[in-house]
Amino acid sequence: MTIKPVFEDATPLTRLPDDRDFLADVIAGLGKPQKQLAAKYFYDAAGSDLFEAITRLPEYYPTRTELGILDARGAEIAAVLPPRASLVEFGSGSTVKVRRLLRHMPALAAYVPVDVSESFLRSEAETLRADLPTLRVEPVAADFTQPFTLPADLGGDGFAGFFPGSTIGNFEPPEAARLLAQFGQELGAGASLIVGVDLVKDPAVLEAAYDDAAGITAAFNLNLLTRINRELAGTFERAHFRHRALFNAAASRIEMHLVSTRAQTVTVGGRAFAFAEGETIHTENSYKYTIDGFRRLAAEAGWSAGTVWTDPEALFSVHALTRAG
Known part of the structure; x- marks a missing residue:
């Protein structure tokens, strides 16, 4: 676990x-x-x-609501990412959510799950390879809250990022901005990032x-x-x-x-x-963020806001961000 x-x-x-x-x-x-x-x-x-x-x-509500967004809008979300990028999932854990994007990204150069639990990481990677034999899976055992090195020989069109689960909400806002800036440095200029964000509500x-x-x-x-x-x-x-x-x-x-x-x-x-x-x-x-509030936080960290997807009740949001090229 x-x-x-x-x-x-x-x-x-x-x-x-x-x-x-x-x-x-x-x-x-x-x-x-x-x-x-x-x-x-x-x-x-x-x-x-x-x-x-x-x-x-x-x-x-967060788990099932985000999964619902990924199920309903997965093709649209995948379409904002470079089709031949290497997709880096920060704090990957289970592959339940990323599979909603992978099914729409057949030309992906590689999937790079990043997780501190090396044994769990390897197990999930092997299962994914068995299910998607044409996908290159390159796990990285690392603490994503600290700088780490991504594989350098993946080819394709650079890196894109995936950070679901509203994990960003567990950080104090200044630390959340620092983390987003770090992701930008690791992914590189022109990178895209998909982030799950829980919303302010009743x-x-x-x-x-x-x-x-x-x-x-x-x-x-x-x-x-x-x-x-x-x-x-x-x-x-x-x-x-x-x-x-x-x-x-x-x-x-x-x-x-x-x-x-x-x-x-x-x-x-x-x-x-x-x-x-x-x-x-x-x-x-x-x-918990408003949509505009999270966009301002992302801008502070060097990201430009793109499309936002929400559920019908506006409980949860999935944001597309882009790093300056």
């Missing part, structure tokens, strides 16, 4: 942490005035299974997507405490914390928190942390 960002679709954000990184990050986060834990640590085996369950929930719809009636998202959030207890000698009592998801309209983001239901002291790695009743641990942000 590849690491995924919170509530986005099978896209890794960072390399697998070792225990020292995990412990250092948890101690630093819990020591801040607003306690926080990094979302990348959600994904142990149990967290990954819970995430997969979340994507199937009736309240959780807060009730957003909050339900991150706080479902069945409690799967709550279990997903609370599982982070179970992981800390297991791996870092933590003493969290899950029963003394509850899940909260809220839309911060001023910041245009969904926030996830774990709320302490009582005054208590918890230890992690031998360090003690006091909680007041009602105090929270901030575990995740997911930024």
Whole structure:
């Protein structure tokens, strides 16, 4: 199972942490005035299974809505990309989404999936080669949030990029702009990029997507405490914390928190942390954009906005961007 960002679709954000990184990050986060834990640590085996369950929930619209756009408009989306380019998918994970484009790109020079989970990457690449034997598949094991080197001998008409799943929303806006600029540098002058972006909408719809009636998202959030207890000698009592998801309209983001239901002291790695009743641990942000807002962000990163595709309810968007030649 590849690491995924919170509530986005099978896209890794960072390399697998070792225990020292995990412990250092948890101690630093819990020591801040607003306690926080990094979302990348959600994904142990149990967290990954819970995430997969979340994507199937009736309240959780992003996965099925983006797939619907790719199914309905895949030919149009593929048509804005150079037909003989090498298509780079940043944080590829599963090939479920990219297949919606590949079926419309028979002259593609190569498909280059980029993922930190090398074993999962190789497995997905082998399956895709078996299903599409004429397609050249050149996987790259790398953390896409850091600069990396693309294969240099693919031929064709340069590179194009694919970044689905609204993973861009898991980054603070300045970091999202930095990441888009980095993609432009890696893909090169004149490159095209397809990006999935979740849209601002009724807060009730957003909050339900991150706080479902069945409690799967709550279990997903609370599982982070179970992981800390297991791996870092933590003493969290899950029963003394509850899940909260809220839309911060001023910041245009969904926030996830774990709320302490009582005054208590918890230890992690031998360090003690006091909680007041009602105090929270901030575990995740997911930024939501307007179409114009994301276009402005892309422009800051050196991209020109092209066509945008949305679903009939305007829940989600897929953007075509172009780099100056």
